[in-house]
Amino acid sequence: MPTTSELMKFAAPMLEMAQTVVEAKGEELKLCYQCGTCTSVCPWGNLKDFNPRKLIEMIRLGFEGFEDDSWKCVNCKLCWDKCPNQINIPQIFQSVRSILLAWNACPPELNIALTSLRDEGNPWQESKEKRDEWTKDFPVPAYEQGTEYLLFSCCTNDYDPRNKKDIKAVVEILNMAKVNYGYIGNKEVCCGDIALSAGENEGYGMLSNKNLEIFRELAVKKILTISPHCLNAFKNRYEFNEGEEVQSSHLVQTYAKLIEDKVLEPKGEIKNKVTYHDPCYLGRHNDIYDEPRFIINSIPGIEFVEMNNIRENSFCCGGGGGGCWLETVKGERLGDLRVLEAVETGAEVIITACPYCVQMLEASILGLGIDEKIKVRTVSELLLSSLKNEEL
Amino acid sequence: MAASKIKKVGVFVCHCGVNISSVVNIEKVVEAVSKLPEVTVARDYKFMCSTPGQELIGKEIKEQGLERVIVAACSPLLHEETFRRVLVKSDLNQYFFQMVNIREQDAWVTADKDKATQKAIALISAAVKRVQTHEPLPKREVDVDPNVLVIGGGIAGIEASLQIADAGHKVYLVEKQASVGGHMAQFDKTFPTLDCAACILTPKMNSVGFHPNIDLMTYSEVVDISGYIGNFEVTVRKNPKYVDYEKCTGCGVCMEKCPSKVSSEFDEGLVERKAIYTLFPQAVPNKPVIDAKNCTYLTKEKCGVCQKVCEAGAINYEDKEELVKVKVGSIILATGYTFAKPDVLKDYGYGKLDNVLTALEFERLNNAAGPTDGEITLKDGSKPQSVAILHCIGSRDKNYNEYCSKVCCMYSLKFAHLVREKTGAEVFEFYIDIRSPGKAYEEFYTRIREEDVHLIRGKVAQVTDVPVTDDEKGKLVVIGENTLTAQRVRVPVDMVILSTGIESNKDAADMSRLVKVATDKDGFFIERHPKMAPIETASAGIFIAGTCAGPRDIPETVASAQGASSLALKLISKGKVEIEAATAWIVEELCAGCKLCISMCPYKAIEFDEKKKISVINEVLCKGCGTCAATCPSGAAKARHFKDEQIFDEIEGVLSL
Numbered sequence A: 001m002p003t004t005s006e007l008m009k010f011a012a013p014m015l016e017m018a019q020t021v022v023e024a025k026g027e028e029l030k031l032c033y034q035c036g037t038c039t040s041v042c043p044w045g046n047l048k049d050f051n052p053r054k055l056i057e058m059i060r061l062g063f064e065g066f067e068d069d070s071w072k073c074v075n076c077k078l079c080w081d082k083c084p085n086q087i088n089i090p091q092i093f094q095s096v097r098s099i100l101l102a103w104n105a106c107p108p109e110l111n112i113a114l115t116s117l118r119d120e121g122n123p124w125q126e127s128k129e130k131r132d133e134w135t136k137d138f139p140v141p142a143y144e145q146g147t148e149y150l151l152f153s154c155c156t157n158d159y160d161p162r163n164k165k166d167i168k169a170v171v172e173i174l175n176m177a178k179v180n181y182g183y184i185g186n187k188e189v190c191c192g193d194i195a196l197s198a199g200e201n202e203g204y205g206m207l208s209n210k211n212l213e214i215f216r217e218l219a220v221k222k223i224l225t226i227s228p229h230c231l232n233a234f235k236n237r238y239e240f241n242e243g244e245e246v247q248s249s250h251l252v253q254t255y256a257k258l259i260e261d262k263v264l265e266p267k268g269e270i271k272n273k274v275t276y277h278d279p280c281y282l283g284r285h286n287d288i289y290d291e292p293r294f295i296i297n298s299i300p301g302i303e304f305v306e307m308n309n310i311r312e313n314s315f316c317c318g319g320g321g322g323g324c325w326l327e328t329v330k331g332e333r334l335g336d337l338r339v340l341e342a343v344e345t346g347a348e349v350i351i352t353a354c355p356y357c358v359q360m361l362e363a364s365i366l367g368l369g370i371d372e373k374i375k376v377r378t379v380s381e382l383l384l385s386s387l388k389n390e391e392l
Numbered sequence B: 001m002a003a004s005k006i007k008k009v010g011v012f013v014c015h016c017g018v019n020i021s022s023v024v025n026i027e028k029v030v031e032a033v034s035k036l037p038e039v040t041v042a043r044d045y046k047f048m049c050s051t052p053g054q055e056l057i058g059k060e061i062k063e064q065g066l067e068r069v070i071v072a073a074c075s076p077l078l079h080e081e082t083f084r085r086v087l088v089k090s091d092l093n094q095y096f097f098q099m100v101n102i103r104e105q106d107a108w109v110t111a112d113k114d115k116a117t118q119k120a121i122a123l124i125s126a127a128v129k130r131v132q133t134h135e136p137l138p139k140r141e142v143d144v145d146p147n148v149l150v151i152g153g154g155i156a157g158i159e160a161s162l163q164i165a166d167a168g169h170k171v172y173l174v175e176k177q178a179s180v181g182g183h184m185a186q187f188d189k190t191f192p193t194l195d196c197a198a199c200i201l202t203p204k205m206n207s208v209g210f211h212p213n214i215d216l217m218t219y220s221e222v223v224d225i226s227g228y229i230g231n232f233e234v235t236v237r238k239n240p241k242y243v244d245y246e247k248c249t250g251c252g253v254c255m256e257k258c259p260s261k262v263s264s265e266f267d268e269g270l271v272e273r274k275a276i277y278t279l280f281p282q283a284v285p286n287k288p289v290i291d292a293k294n295c296t297y298l299t300k301e302k303c304g305v306c307q308k309v310c311e312a313g314a315i316n317y318e319d320k321e322e323l324v325k326v327k328v329g330s331i332i333l334a335t336g337y338t339f340a341k342p343d344v345l346k347d348y349g350y351g352k353l354d355n356v357l358t359a360l361e362f363e364r365l366n367n368a369a370g371p372t373d374g375e376i377t378l379k380d381g382s383k384p385q386s387v388a389i390l391h392c393i394g395s396r397d398k399n400y401n402e403y404c405s406k407v408c409c410m411y412s413l414k415f416a417h418l419v420r421e422k423t424g425a426e427v428f429e430f431y432i433d434i435r436s437p438g439k440a441y442e443e444f445y446t447r448i449r450e451e452d453v454h455l456i457r458g459k460v461a462q463v464t465d466v467p468v469t470d471d472e473k474g475k476l477v478v479i480g481e482n483t484l485t486a487q488r489v490r491v492p493v494d495m496v497i498l499s500t501g502i503e504s505n506k507d508a509a510d511m512s513r514l515v516k517v518a519t520d521k522d523g524f525f526i527e528r529h530p531k532m533a534p535i536e537t538a539s540a541g542i543f544i545a546g547t548c549a550g551p552r553d554i555p556e557t558v559a560s561a562q563g564a565s566s567l568a569l570k571l572i573s574k575g576k577v578e579i580e581a582a583t584a585w586i587v588e589e590l591c592a593g594c595k596l597c598i599s600m601c602p603y604k605a606i607e608f609d610e611k612k613k614i615s616v617i618n619e620v621l622c623k624g625c626g627t628c629a630a631t632c633p634s635g636a637a638k639a640r641h642f643k644d645e646q647i648f649d650e651i652e653g654v655l656s657l
């Protein structure tokens, strides 16, 4: 027979827990006045009961039950932009994650990616020696001191078979435009952006230090990124020393300039109806919205349609914040929502500019069984097709 | 430093309840200070500013024959006056006093108790040295001009003007627009009593228009103010109205016939008005002005219809702006607010979707004299079946205005009532917190709940017209979270009202420069003390009334207006005002005539003597701010009571420990 006190259920505040989160850079959670704006805009709310407002309140008072959901946030930044208290909500989840990681309480598949990052410098459990394998039959200029741009390739482009196609397109375009750039091959390690969002502070520190060391050794001044996550890491996260003026930019910015200056002239007609998916880290995190649209609109013959949620209000593919390394059950994939939104515009191709978006959106297309209806291409692939007058 | 001559200094240390004594060890301070050779007596007391505290000081002055008095307590801003009066009562010159701030500048900002105690001793020692060279300065008084200037003719300005005029004094009321009335004239009903705005406002507007003691200048602006408390000289620019009010009978034929139409500001753009217009039918004065930008005659010299139809011959296309100078003893600022239209409105479909209204647009829609004669209708003329009211739009939001706008909770509840009463529509009211502190306000909130208004706790994130269900087709869909059930909600409605807030006027910075009253980070005028002097300002003789000092509702606005008028009347009834004796002067032999001080003096108190080729300070205008003394490269400009030797003595006192 239980005692009455065993039957009675109450939540008790665990202020120590709350304090730990605050100390792990989560202090902004104190400002929340529980308005619910974040919950209303969070894309997860469309698919499942995920409530950032409620989680913040639970964390604030140390009420148990926030742990599992804290891994869900994909760092899309919609909530942060709309929060009337300007609370960096993804950072709060990042703080919680760093604590859970220290307690070894993280989803197992995430652990695999994080271990690979520490051991091999990439999340895909591939050997660090094999990063530049794709260049064996596809020569890419090597970066030497004095080269104008360092082309930072991104692990996903170096290892993932699908995204290797994209980086090859990048190389072809840069060569056509005679851009002075170079690749550092196996010296590169993951930028660490997503590791940090996943709460892996130590791993991030190690990775960023390695890259910084190489940038310094080669006196790098300008970095050209293909993945918006690398861009974000270099622009908003890396701690460059004072006086180290390293400019980072994304490829779409380079392309837009080259087209404007008539160095690149996309003349081949692309007779497709396309839409554009804003990667969160290119758009909301780094304010790049116009260039990709300018590039798409410069392609002759193309029909460009927009989805409902675009630019500042764009929906996430589900890959950010470590989402790309987590298993998600069917029916709970943010990518599905995005792909269906694209299908509803009547587009046959989703153009995007991030290797993770490519992976997540393609996985959703396969999962939904609609690969006959719609496909995913990058801005580089689109541009190259027009330049070479080939089909997309 | 010269050896101290004055040996009879009294030091009085205040505990300020526990404000000071909980950090500063008063006993130690008194003990240390007593040992200074100049100090005859050192005493402490719980509240030095209280009557027993003041009596204690008075008694010691008499008994010990004190020559100088130091009080170590709070900021001089608060109680310097109080203690100076004690000296005057005890037949000592008030400038033989020095106040040491050991509260704001010590106890409140120093965590370490030993250091705080040391600091108090150092600051008092500095004062002990400083008072050695204090000189008796004569009391200076000037006459107060009994006329008053009121800037702004909203309910605040109207109320203040009437109080003063009824007391028998002359008021110049300057209003920028073509009529008095301000925002209140735009409303129909007012919370919490729901009495009609026109019924309580129009009689007051008329009184202002016809009061023999009020010189009402509409369509006018203040362009310059010089002088000081009791004696301001003000320049008012009367903008051209193009209508001769002496001749105009207010018949209104001109407005009827004018062919040029523009959107009506007073009706929040919901309807049009003519180029020759009165702000609204009950305007005071009820005579039109020509809006020069939109008049075809004034822009293209075509038309001229109004002149042709006016039987009184009142239209004058040649009208020019006129500058008028008036003299007044005090000024009441009542310039009100601007209704906020933050960028965030576009997230709620404002400007893009039909039937998404701002609060002020709804006020006009609901007004019996408004574009729909008070019917609450949708754009197509039909009655709404459901209405959503969204609180805190652009307020309590760091991206826009961080502060709470104070009146919107209550006016939103008022809207809910009006919609229920007039249309029977379902009302969904989304709020973060309901703020209803005020007399009969909570009861009003209860009444709204009894009227079946559906309150949902959560801020709305978005309004869209993209449906996801059949019920949503053709509707406005309001998306938010019901935070109390932790559910995301989509509510399809016919009309959305956005409750945005009160913002300071766009030209607040210009006004601030003109009247020399600072504004806070949000552009509202700053009071002399937030609790103890909420109507006075740092500029003597200038008072603030109504919403130009921050968000307020009508009861609070009227109360502050009555407060401002009573302060102005106090000045008038006293007839004289004491002005700063610690003025500056220029040592003739040292002045190089560079005129730097003239350009720097904020009170325009310095003139150039062309014969002697030197600068001369007008003692009446000088406020003793010391700017000139700090600016003068030759050291010719000197400030009384802040002489170099006094400052050096003070520094030496601090360092003597």
Ligand SMILES: Cc1cc2nc3c(=O)[nH]c(=O)nc-3n(C[C@H](O)[C@H](O)[C@H](O)COP(=O)(O)OP(=O)(O)OC[C@H]3O[C@@H](n4cnc5c(N)ncnc54)[C@H](O)[C@@H]3O)c2cc1C
Pocket (backbone or CB within 6 Å): B151, B152, B153, B154, B155, B156, B157, B174, B175, B176, B177, B180, B181, B182, B183, B184, B187, B189, B190, B191, B192, B220, B221, B222, B334, B335, B336, B337, B338, B339, B359, B360, B363, B407, B411, B414, B501, B502, B505, B507, B511, B545, B546, B547, B548, B552, B553, B554, B555, B557
């Ligand atoms: C939508 C809405 C509904 C409201 N409903 C209620 C209610 O039901 N009950 C209630 O108690 N309160 C209500 N309020 C609050 C109410 O509007 C204010 O408390 C009140 O109007 C403030 O009056 P005021 O005289 O300070 O300002 P205003 O009404 O703004 O008047 C200021 C006047 O000064 C003039 N002016 C401005 N600058 C100058 C210048 N430089 N020179 C000369 N003149 C100038 C303006 O033209 C204006 O006539 C509501 C507010 C809003 C926004």
Ligand code: SF4
Pocket (backbone or CB within 6 Å): A038, A041, A042, A043, A044, A052, A072, A073, A074, A075, A076, A077, A078, A079, A080, A089, A090
């Ligand atoms: S960052 Fe995106 S996924 Fe994370 S809580 Fe905010 S809205 Fe949701």
Ligand code: SF4
Pocket (backbone or CB within 6 Å): A031, A032, A033, A034, A035, A036, A037, A038, A039, A052, A053, A056, A079, A082, A083, A084, A085, A086, A087, A089
């Ligand atoms: S939007 Fe900001 S203030 Fe509102 S509930 Fe979310 S975190 Fe809290």
Ligand code: SF4
Pocket (backbone or CB within 6 Å): B391, B392, B393, B395, B396, B403, B404, B405, B406, B407, B408, B409, B410, B433, B434, B435, B499, B501
């Ligand atoms: S009064 Fe109410 S609606 Fe207005 S800002 Fe304050 S809490 Fe929000």
Ligand code: SF4
Pocket (backbone or CB within 6 Å): B583, B584, B600, B601, B602, B603, B604, B605, B606, B617, B621, B622, B623, B624, B625, B626, B627, B628, B629, B639
């Ligand atoms: S002290 Fe100097 S600057 Fe200040 S008001 Fe007097 S004359 Fe002007």
